[in-house]
Amino acid sequence: MIPFALGAGALLGALSQLTPWAFLGLLAGLGLPQSARWLGLGAYALIILHLGLAKDPWDSQIGRWVRIEGTLRGGFLYTPQGRLYVHHFPNLQDGRYVLEGHLLRPLSKRNPGGFDQQTWLHSLGVTAVLRAQQVVHYEPLPPDPRQWLQKQLVAGLSPPVAALLAALTLGERRNLGEAYTEFQQAGLAHTLALSGLHVAILTGFFVLLLHPLGRWRYPAALLLLLLYLWLVGPQPSLVRAVIMAGFVLTGLFIGRGRVAVLPALSLALFVQLLLEPRTLFSLSAQLSYLAVLGMALVLPRLPRLEGWKQWVWSSVSVTLAAQILILPLLLHHFHQLPLVSPIANLLVLPLLSFLVPLGFLKLLVGGLLAGPIEILGSLVLGLVGWLSNGPLLRWGEIPPVGFALYYLGLLPLLLALYGRLHWEHAAGLAATAALASILPQHLPRAELWQLDVGQGDATLVRLPGRVEILVDGGRDWAYPRLEQALRALGVDDLDLLIATHPDGDHVGAQLKVIRNFPVGALVTGPRVRGATLDDALHLAARQRGVPVFFARRGSQLTLAGARLRFLGPQGDEVEDNERSLVFVLEYRSHKILFTGDAPVSVEVRWPTERVDILKVGHHGSESSTGDYLLQHFRPKLALIGVGNNPYGHPSRVVLERLNQYGVQIRRTDIEGAIRIPLP
Numbered sequence: 001m002i003p004f005a006l007g008a009g010a011l012l013g014a015l016s017q018l019t020p021w022a023f024l025g026l027l028a029g030l031g032l033p034q035s036a037r038w039l040g041l042g043a044y045a046l047i048i049l050h051l052g053l054a055k056d057p058w059d060s061q062i063g064r065w066v067r068i069e070g071t072l073r074g075g076f077l078y079t080p081q082g083r084l085y086v087h088h089f090p091n092l093q094d095g096r097y098v099l100e101g102h103l104l105r106p107l108s109k110r111n112p113g114g115f116d117q118q119t120w121l122h123s124l125g126v127t128a129v130l131r132a133q134q135v136v137h138y139e140p141l142p143p144d145p146r147q148w149l150q151k152q153l154v155a156g157l158s159p160p161v162a163a164l165l166a167a168l169t170l171g172e173r174r175n176l177g178e179a180y181t182e183f184q185q186a187g188l189a190h191t192l193a194l195s196g197l198h199v200a201i202l203t204g205f206f207v208l209l210l211h212p213l214g215r216w217r218y219p220a221a222l223l224l225l226l227l228y229l230w231l232v233g234p235q236p237s238l239v240r241a242v243i244m245a246g247f248v249l250t251g252l253f254i255g256r257g258r259v260a261v262l263p264a265l266s267l268a269l270f271v272q273l274l275l276e277p278r279t280l281f282s283l284s285a286q287l288s289y290l291a292v293l294g295m296a297l298v299l300p301r302l303p304r305l306e307g308w309k310q311w312v313w314s315s316v317s318v319t320l321a322a323q324i325l326i327l328p329l330l331l332h333h334f335h336q337l338p339l340v341s342p343i344a345n346l347l348v349l350p351l352l353s354f355l356v357p358l359g360f361l362k363l364l365v366g367g368l369l370a371g372p373i374e375i376l377g378s379l380v381l382g383l384v385g386w387l388s389n390g391p392l393l394r395w396g397e398i399p400p401v402g403f404a405l406y407y408l409g410l411l412p413l414l415l416a417l418y419g420r421l422h423w424e425h426a427a428g429l430a431a432t433a434a435l436a437s438i439l440p441q442h443l444p445r446a447e448l449w450q451l452d453v454g455q456g457d458a459t460l461v462r463l464p465g466r467v468e469i470l471v472d473g474g475r476d477w478a479y480p481r482l483e484q485a486l487r488a489l490g491v492d493d494l495d496l497l498i499a500t501h502p503d504g505d506h507v508g509a510q511l512k513v514i515r516n517f518p519v520g521a522l523v524t525g526p527r528v529r530g531a532t533l534d535d536a537l538h539l540a541a542r543q544r545g546v547p548v549f550f551a552r553r554g555s556q557l558t559l560a561g562a563r564l565r566f567l568g569p570q571g572d573e574v575e576d577n578e579r580s581l582v583f584v585l586e587y588r589s590h591k592i593l594f595t596g597d598a599p600v601s602v603e604v605r606w607p608t609e610r611v612d613i614l615k616v617g618h619h620g621s622e623s624s625t626g627d628y629l630l631q632h633f634r635p636k637l638a639l640i641g642v643g644n645n646p647y648g649h650p651s652r653v654v655l656e657r658l659n660q661y662g663v664q665i666r667r668t669d670i671e672g673a674i675r676i677p678l679p
Helices: 002-015 020-027 034-053 117-123 145-154 159-170 178-185 196-209 211-232 236-253 261-275 277-281 283-301 308-324 327-334 341-387 400-417 423-442 476-488 510-516 532-543 627-633 652-660
Strands: 065-073 076-078 083-087 095-104 129-139 336-338 392-394 447-450 458-463 467-472 494-498 519-524 548-550 556-559 562-568 582-587 590-594 613-615 637-640 664-667 674-677
Touching: 065 083, 065 129, 117 277, 145 159, 145 341, 159 178, 159 211, 159 341, 178 336, 178 341, 196 211, 196 236, 196 283, 196 341, 211 236, 236 261, 236 283, 261 277, 261 283, 277 283, 283 308, 283 327, 283 400, 308 327, 308 341, 327 336, 327 400, 336 341, 400 423, 458 476, 467 510, 476 510, 494 510, 494 556, 510 519, 510 532, 519 532, 532 548, 627 652, 637 674, 652 664
Parallel strands: 083 129, 467 494, 494 519, 519 548, 590 613, 613 637, 637 664
Antiparallel strands: 065 076, 065 095, 076 083, 095 129, 336 392, 447 458, 447 674, 458 467, 556 562, 562 582, 582 590
């Protein structure tokens, strides 16, 4: 029903602003009365039928070992049955393949803020993933003329500028490296996503270039845009922009003048949903449509200034208007908002208005334009690098009620902008929504998150007053996954960082945590001389001015109403795992036992007590979680941090032992991140 509701609303919005002849001339070429709008709703019924009646061609083969033949392009296998996403390490190059492997459903996100493969593929109309295990046959594809154009694009350029031009011209961002992060932190990431900005620049350039053709320059420009779309592929935001540009150019060609933004936007949504209804689930499409809608609603109502002030005002107001409707989506998915974004757009967009058409020309002339593009590209990269050091507004994931309150608060301000409501009343209503959204942040809340960092451990304990305790963190390669989860949960700093023992699968990522998050204190076991990770962790803490607390049996810490009582190590242990920090975190009536990788041989040395939750030792290894522990601590719930591994973790013996004692088992390899409320 979502595509129908939004699609019908979009079409009716367009119909309310276009004459029947204009709408139907674009849609069917017929001149019918206004009542013909119902024909448009009938067209939307076709979209609903398409979604409702389309069968999944892979449904009967999910979970099976299959042999599939098709053409692989950009990670997608095109077959007579439909399209598949192929997972293979290392990535396969494009070509004709016969592949064998397991056919699986796409994965949903494993952590807060994690990549949601299921939603991404769903927006592309892909419902299955082939986990390829064997390449039975491969043959290369015939030469693609696009490859020649891509070589022309980067000829004669330094690697950083070549990567920038490939991103701006072809939407290819894989080689940007740190530059992509800098664009994000400067509020310029949208310039790297091919959309309305690029199409607007290219459309103006094409129309100017083809001016000698007279009115025929408009269809010629449209043809060039379609060739550009073929070159870079049907990215949702780019398709939206090309459709809208097509309406504008068609209107100019037939002599009807400019097409208003809202009708063009509404009809673009209609056409795009008709071609691919699942586009509605694409984040890039959502951001693209809402950004244009924000500009269409806000910009016409803003006052105009004189001279250079108008140029500055229009540049800043375009950025703010584009962000007004997409702000919660940006914060929800990317967890940061660069506050220098308006200034960055003011400074960088004029340079891109030259660089984008130069890049298009370079596709044809190769190295002839390398000199000016190198200078301009280097200037852009340097400017973006400088702007990326500006302040950031950080935010966690936003619940549905947060989205509702944001738009409820925005609505009266828009009504006031259109003179439908007094500004005093609008400000009061908006302030009420803002206060209602802030209130839950100050309510007492305690929870435990067992995060999914693969074969490793990372546990976040959150206490009232925004007190955050992170126990371990996983391997160094898992840090991006860990940081995404922490940012999505709104974690700006950590009060305690606890390293149970210096093994890579526990503290490898903590080195980067110390560098990228303010940390109140680091808690470790007795220092192990000569242990590389232990030395590196203490050095990183010393460099950041983070105090270190060395804990052992009998040590205690109190924080935000919680008490940490350390049961081990005693200090005479020999092996690394035996020296694991073991402690009970007690908060109100809840007790959580953390055991690191401590083996059965030291479990019998701990003073016993009843606990509610057991953080299972050594990822469920048979060497930990013995009968003594389960008999004397009697946990109700067991958390196992584990991923794909060659060690057989969690051990069947341990799982059977936990079941024998009636302990509920929860595993990150099955569930992803696990949240446990601590009321």
